[in-house]
Amino acid sequence: MMDIDYLRIIDLSGIAAFAVSGAVAAMRKRLDLFGIFIIAFVTAMGGGTLRDLLINQAPPVWMYDLWYGLTVGVSTTCVLFFTRYIDNFKKPLLFFDSVGLGLFTILGIEKGIALDLHPVICVTLGTVTACFGGVIRDISLRTIPVIFHQEIYASACITGGVVYFILLYSGAGETWINILSIFSVFLMRMLAVIFKLRLPNPYKFSQ
Amino acid sequence: MMDIDYLRIIDLSGIAAFAVSGAVAAMRKRLDLFGIFIIAFVTAMGGGTLRDLLINQAPPVWMYDLWYGLTVGVSTTCVLFFTRYIDNFKKPLLFFDSVGLGLFTILGIEKGIALDLHPVICVTLGTVTACFGGVIRDISLRTIPVIFHQEIYASACITGGVVYFILLYSGAGETWINILSIFSVFLMRMLAVIFKLRLPNPYKFSQ
Amino acid sequence: MMDIDYLRIIDLSGIAAFAVSGAVAAMRKRLDLFGIFIIAFVTAMGGGTLRDLLINQAPPVWMYDLWYGLTVGVSTTCVLFFTRYIDNFKKPLLFFDSVGLGLFTILGIEKGIALDLHPVICVTLGTVTACFGGVIRDISLRTIPVIFHQEIYASACITGGVVYFILLYSGAGETWINILSIFSVFLMRMLAVIFKLRLPNPYKFSQ
Numbered sequence: 001m002m003d004i005d006y007l008r009i010i011d012l013s014g015i016a017a018f019a020v021s022g023a024v025a026a027m028r029k030r031l032d033l034f035g036i037f038i039i040a041f042v043t044a045m046g047g048g049t050l051r052d053l054l055i056n057q058a059p060p061v062w063m064y065d066l067w068y069g070l071t072v073g074v075s076t077t078c079v080l081f082f083t084r085y086i087d088n089f090k091k092p093l094l095f096f097d098s099v100g101l102g103l104f105t106i107l108g109i110e111k112g113i114a115l116d117l118h119p120v121i122c123v124t125l126g127t128v129t130a131c132f133g134g135v136i137r138d139i140s141l142r143t144i145p146v147i148f149h150q151e152i153y154a155s156a157c158i159t160g161g162v163v164y165f166i167l168l169y170s171g172a173g174e175t176w177i178n179i180l181s182i183f184s185v186f187l188m189r190m191l192a193v194i195f196k197l198r199l200p201n202p203y204k205f206s207q
Numbered sequence: 208m209m210d211i212d213y214l215r216i217i218d219l220s221g222i223a224a225f226a227v228s229g230a231v232a233a234m235r236k237r238l239d240l241f242g243i244f245i246i247a248f249v250t251a252m253g254g255g256t257l258r259d260l261l262i263n264q265a266p267p268v269w270m271y272d273l274w275y276g277l278t279v280g281v282s283t284t285c286v287l288f289f290t291r292y293i294d295n296f297k298k299p300l301l302f303f304d305s306v307g308l309g310l311f312t313i314l315g316i317e318k319g320i321a322l323d324l325h326p327v328i329c330v331t332l333g334t335v336t337a338c339f340g341g342v343i344r345d346i347s348l349r350t351i352p353v354i355f356h357q358e359i360y361a362s363a364c365i366t367g368g369v370v371y372f373i374l375l376y377s378g379a380g381e382t383w384i385n386i387l388s389i390f391s392v393f394l395m396r397m398l399a400v401i402f403k404l405r406l407p408n409p410y411k412f413s414q
Numbered sequence: 415m416m417d418i419d420y421l422r423i424i425d426l427s428g429i430a431a432f433a434v435s436g437a438v439a440a441m442r443k444r445l446d447l448f449g450i451f452i453i454a455f456v457t458a459m460g461g462g463t464l465r466d467l468l469i470n471q472a473p474p475v476w477m478y479d480l481w482y483g484l485t486v487g488v489s490t491t492c493v494l495f496f497t498r499y500i501d502n503f504k505k506p507l508l509f510f511d512s513v514g515l516g517l518f519t520i521l522g523i524e525k526g527i528a529l530d531l532h533p534v535i536c537v538t539l540g541t542v543t544a545c546f547g548g549v550i551r552d553i554s555l556r557t558i559p560v561i562f563h564q565e566i567y568a569s570a571c572i573t574g575g576v577v578y579f580i581l582l583y584s585g586a587g588e589t590w591i592n593i594l595s596i597f598s599v600f601l602m603r604m605l606a607v608i609f610k611l612r613l614p615n616p617y618k619f620s621q
Contacts, residue, residue, distance in 0.1 A: 059469050117266075263472040
């Protein structure tokens with residue numbers, strides 16, 4: 001019987017959604033073809049690559065598994081051909097982006113656990129995995145990273161990480177831990193976008 | 208008898224001073240809470256992390272020793288609550304910043320010596336350790352790094368590195384080498400701030 | 415009989431040309447002496463260093479072989495003293511820059527082959543080696559990297575990489591593979607500069 005690898009599908013769908021966000025941002029800055037593909041790739045793979053460098057597990061997985069590069073290439077090509085219609089895909093893109101955000105957070109956390117790191121550091125690694133592709137994208141495009149001042153993004157990852165460890169310590173099964181923590185990242189990100197939530201403004205305390 | 212670990216105290220005070228400089232810079236750019244903490248962390252830990260990546264000694268120390276992250280967290284929280292009064296702390300902050308600069312330079316140099324690298328490369332590693340957190344901070348905040356065009360900062364580290372190797376080759380004891388080279392970084396940084404010293408302007412030669 | 419190490423000469427000439435491009439860009443942004451040297455160094459060594467980090471072969475070669483740092487230092491000093499005349503050297507600089515681009519591409523590809531990576535990844539590593547020093551230079555100087563939107567640069571490296579693998583699989587000798595693939599990078603870069611070629615504009619398809 002064919003066994004469908006759901007995790008793989010979620011993983012590559014998340015990569016594709018991240019690549020699309022990179023390609024769209026690059027086109028807004030009028031980069032050329034090469035620039036668009038590079039920014040798409042960096043947005044999709046940058047977080048995981050930085051994590052692997054930090055925990056000394058380079059070379060990163062995309063050097064051995066060409067499906068990652070292929071996914072980025074195909075989804076960026078789609079953006080190039082269907083730019084005009086991209087607004088129609090906002091909702092599915094947000095869906096896959098948010099699921100990807102959850103999955104990448106959990107993948108980062110599990111890498112940290114495998115190295116016996118403290119839960120706080122594991123959650124940090126999960127957040128780096130999920131968010132730093134976007135940070136590198138924004139720095140390359142000469143904008144202050146959006147996750148630093150505009151969007152609830154990292155907070156969703158941190159919440160998911162906390163859920164992960166609460167479930168882990170309360171003895172939940174692996175499948176439930178994964179599903180529920182990915183879902184809590186997803187939910188928080190969706191709620192943040194729908195209700196335009198932001199982090200509390202720290203500037204009312206000052207001046 | 209209780210033995211006070213002076214090195215540890217200097218180390219964490221330097222980290223705190225670096226984190227404060229990051230938090231203040233992030234607030235000037237109106238980042239949100241998450242952005243402020245991240246920039247504070249990157250300013251404090253970025254130089255050492257980059258050094259560890261370059262000499263293949265990842266994962267960096269902050270992944271095993273949570274005191275670093277805690278120090279960054281507490282000092283950034285203080286900045287958030289006492290922004291109004293931060294100007295009153297300019298002098299102690301400059302003091303700890305300069306002592307930290309000296310200590311981090313020497314820590315970087317000693318990592319290089321342990322790997323049998325050439326003195327020039329050791330001093331480079333010391334300077335990277337002490338200065339590149341600030342470079343990453345500035346690049347993330349979309350400013351040209353101040354140490355590239357405004358302040359005597361790296362030059363103080365390089366001077367301290369030269370003092371280190373002169374003392375080492377002249378057979379001085381370890382304690383004296385450390386104290387004197389940290390002090391020379393400290394002194395040069397303080398003199399530079401007090402007398403507003405800058406590197407010679409290379410542009411009078413041109414055009 | 416004296417045996418001249420041609421590869422070494424090409425390597426260091428390429429490094430020098432890259433350093434000059436970094437120093438000139440830094441001076442345009444009015445950086446101070448330290449900033450100019452750092453940007454020159456990062457432009458020249460950044461691509462190879464990033465490649466070594468990605469394939470887990472840090473520390474990079476410039477930590478063991480001081481000729482690299484020395485070459486950067488001497489060529490940057492020349493830029494500082496002869497800024498007025500630098501336009502007279504445009505042609506030799508372009509020549510060495512293009513030869514260096516070819517050589518660095520091939521060096522990156524060979525590192526990938528030694529690790530048994532897929533040809534696509536090897537060409538990626540070659541392109542990273544040759545181009546990412548310039549990317550780091552531009553990001554540090556707060557400009558959107560030129561190779562992302564203006565110049566045929568990476569495309570020349572990718573072309574050279576394709577030539578490399580076509581020759582390799584058709585059983586050509588090592589010397590011919592190297593010479594012809596370096597030459598094809600060189601040729602494409604020169605043609606691009608002379609005829610002001612750019613990548614096709616993807617924006618006519620959209621809006």
